[in-house]
Amino acid sequence: MVFMALASRAEAVDAARAALEAPLGASAALRCLSTPARDVTLTMPVTGQIQELAVMEGDRVKPGDLLLRVDDRLADIEYKRRKMIANDASELKAAKARLRSVSQRLKAAMELLQSTHSISQDEVDELALERVLANSDVTRLLHEQSVQAIEARRAKLEKESHRLTAPFDGTVVEILTEQGATIHADQPLIRLVDTRTGVLECSLESDGDADLKVGGRMTIGFPAHNPTTMRHGVVSFVSPLQDSASHLRKIKIRFDNADGAVLLGMAGIILANVQSPAEEARVGARSEASPREKPARVVQQ
Template sequence: MTLLFSPRTWFQATLLSGVLGAVLPVLATELVGLAFPMSDVQVSASVAGLVQRISVRPGQMVKPGELLLELDNASQHVELRRRAVLLDDDSELQTARVRLAALTELLQMTELVASKSQSVSKEELVKARLEKAAAEGRLLQLVAQKARERVEHEQAQLELQQRTVRAPLAGVVVDVPMDVGEWAKPGDVVVRLADISQVDLRLNLSQTAAASFRVGARVAARFEAGAAQVQAMGQVNFVSPMADSASGLVDVRIRFANPNGRIRPGAKAVIRIPGASS
């Protein structure tokens, strides 16, 4: 048999391959995704109205519940004051209570006299009882009316509140597409808010590559930031249990803290997965 390598040549080749295997890194796959804000909300008005005041501007940070925009509310203020006056006026109710108390006492006295003598006719006794019953009925009517007035006052307050648009979450104002004097309809976007305190890096990966990710795993990424780059460490918070029926790709999301806003939503980011294949 003829040897292609002498024993010495074979030993050198084996040694060299072992050294190269120890020195050269395992090939890594670079995966590219896009950064998205944790929340991106298009805030709309719940009622129609004329834009009266805009309290925010693009780039401004807002807190939950902070006033964003106000619709014309003059008529709602007037209606609320009218309802408040009606609700506060309980003079008729107090009069009805006093009347009932007096008729109740009068009936008791009439019944007492009727039980001890014949000076009170049966007709007078029946009349006293009917007057007391009517007074009780009137008092119940007024109590129910006052309850309705309370509900109507609350409704007027709600209608006034609906003329204001407030921030549903903390974030930065991205856009204010409305101007003062424009007519806003229910469903029209009046302010766009984004919470960029955290960002989600979204990747659409093959099932093979997606198998490299587990929820809770820490992953490093390199984000575009103009001429520079931002290095950040995030955590896998979602690996879709389903693959897209059209492309066969799996949605994977990695969340990164972004307290200083250094990561701009919409920027591309690269992560390296050792030994993975795309």
């Protein structure tokens, strides 16, 4: 099946109406269904009791908005404890001060040994050993401080894992739990969809998709809803595989639905390719020399 550009919006509407009126068995070249570009069922990695359910079905949310919170009191206490330990640098400061003091004493002792010999070599060696030990203490405490900082970050992430937030702009369409309920890790909780962008998924006869390429523009319609509801979409996926039973290939066409005119979930059809200006000029030149080609046949879903 090769799709041709429709001459006008009126022809596109007529084609959509024809598809709606065509008998179901007329052709099975295309079977299309519209879906949201993003449709996810959210879970959490923790087990606990829901302390706050912050949304209702139908609510619009933005990225980062709180959806629900599981009891996080113990996680909050652990985070504060780890943070306090990580921020306590008193022992490290004392160790650094001792290292500076020993280093100064060692330097003075070495100068005395060389200039006046009023101090023995054993005393200098003892100070040198003390400096090595003081330096080791500083190194150990710096390492412990890094470990405590990592533990504090881990405790913070553990606390944050008790909060479920929206990953993108969308609408809450289903809540699968309730406030006060005890949930388990990875349990489905909230379904969130973004209907501003739709995807028309179609199954296409393999011998008729030669002109379909990723990035190509298509005109699509939704005659079962309204013959005048049409969109220009972009082919986002053309399957490299053919279904062994039906001999059809799957394609996906993304289209803008910011106005919400398309009720996602309804069936749709491909009306025509959207040609570039250069292609339209070539088609126009041919049409002057020959009768206008009829619009591509629209297939009933």
